[in-house]
Amino acid sequence: MASVETPASSMAEGRLTEEFAVPSHVEAERARMANFAMRHGSAGRRVVLITSGGTKVPLESRTVRFLDNFSSGRRGASSAEYFLDSGYAVIFLHRHRSLYPYTRLYSGVNLMDALHMEGDGGSDRVVVDQQALPNIASVLKRYRAVKEAGLLLPVEFSTLSEYLHLLKAAAQALSSIGPKAMFYLAAAVSDFYIPASEMPEHKIQSSNGPLQISMNMVPKMLSPLVKDWAPQAFVISFKLETDPSILLERARRALDTYRHQAVVANVLDTRRGYVVVVTRETQAELALTEEDAHAGVEIEERIISNLSAAHSSFITLQG
């Protein structure tokens, strides 16, 4: 498939350039991502870009207040582990301080409650209480193996603007490996923002009375990503709704609009135990049973198993 420039995709890209200032670290991150993709691509490995966490939308240019999207980053962080288990190299484009692969398993534990001293006089040693951090030894081994093999590349964003420019840089960096690249766009990206030109410089004063905020719509980057930046890649978007009755129709509409490969559709209240993977031809319901949940099985294991198989077929068809 050749890249075909359409009004929708070039318009979105034009708005990105004009309305969102390029963060200073994007070029350095682009080079890191390009090297990573090249190295693993030439070793015959597939590479997935996972986006994870919510985006911060400033209301003031010296920011005190911002709009955010609910997301702990749990889905993205656990998915990264299953992609690594399935042989992928992973670029983890995540919100600063959101959940991270492996450490996410201990995010609810106070570090100080998980350590104890072992002093024999002069040399104090600090040792992990393995009851407070269950399975820490085996998790640490998995983390170390991934790190030593250089299979996980973390890249951080905070604001919407950083996210959008880093996504573009990642897409371009991954275009060198063609269909072996997967995009797994699990981040909770804002649909709305305030253009820099309309933003007050200073903290909005509450003494001015009730607040009226008027926000523009964020350009949809899926359009240039699929058409122009990485036209050969396998692209998965996510659709989260709170109203189950509109979910599947919206997932299908997204596939029609952007012409990418699949939508993972989920409802806020049930997202940890039930998703539907929607493609143009198929619709796969993935669900955890009560026994699964009890045994600690995570829905992301099923999602990645489904998508990894679909990616294999996709690569074969392109080849």
Place this chain on the structure above:
Amino acid sequence: MASVETPASSMAEGRLTEEFAVPSHVEAERARMANFAMRHGSAGRRVVLITSGGTKVPLESRTVRFLDNFSSGRRGASSAEYFLDSGYAVIFLHRHRSLYPYTRLYSGVNLMDALHMEGDGGSDRVVVDQQALPNIASVLKRYRAVKEAGLLLPVEFSTLSEYLHLLKAAAQALSSIGPKAMFYLAAAVSDFYIPASEMPEHKIQSSNGPLQISMNMVPKMLSPLVKDWAPQAFVISFKLETDPSILLERARRALDTYRHQAVVANVLDTRRGYVVVVTRETQAELALTEEDAHAGVEIEERIISNLSAAHSSFITLQG
């Protein structure tokens, strides 16, 4: 000073009751805080309530989007340590997942990079790399001493509504110890919110076009706190601005309006090295020199030293 009911304080309290639903866990937290205050008060100890972190203001009742205030919780968490060092018992009312006393010193470190295995065959031990977590042995000792003495009571909030009701519960719980209670209100509390009656139930659809948000002003709780809930306590509020030219005037205006004891005034860009403690009669500039900063001195040490001395005088005057 007897409690005098004024229109401003009773109006704010009335709006709290009418417009913000009481979270289910408030009664249990109130009892924990009251026990804590009673126990330490009868041991002759002062008790400080520290509020810390930003408040979440939902835009939808099944929340996907929310407004937030910039705050890592660093100031509140480090202040808690200096209050503990000064002999206070601390109620730490903080945003879920914001920085926490002691662990905050290691928040930038990936836990997995700070641990290593020590296997001698069968029994794997996991040990802390003390270069990755500097001073961990001494920090752990301080944390343990505080915990064993029961000197730190953590209470969590996420939403603005939880914050407001927990603040009221805390104030009432601390009223039993009179002037020995200090309020150190460092949380970044939203000035604006959307009333439940005007909030859409479901996720706002981006297909409906640009977003108009209209937000009401949050009632100022400092008013009933000082007048009605804890009229004998020593109360400190914070004023953060981005524009230095309006800072001191706003601090003085807050003292005139609420009649509390002090405002810690600070500017976003310089808040880690410079604050002004403003009282009705005095104005103390606290600043770190370059040598201080180099030596790892924190501005919170100076703030707590100043306020703790002022609190002593306050108690003497009341007695």
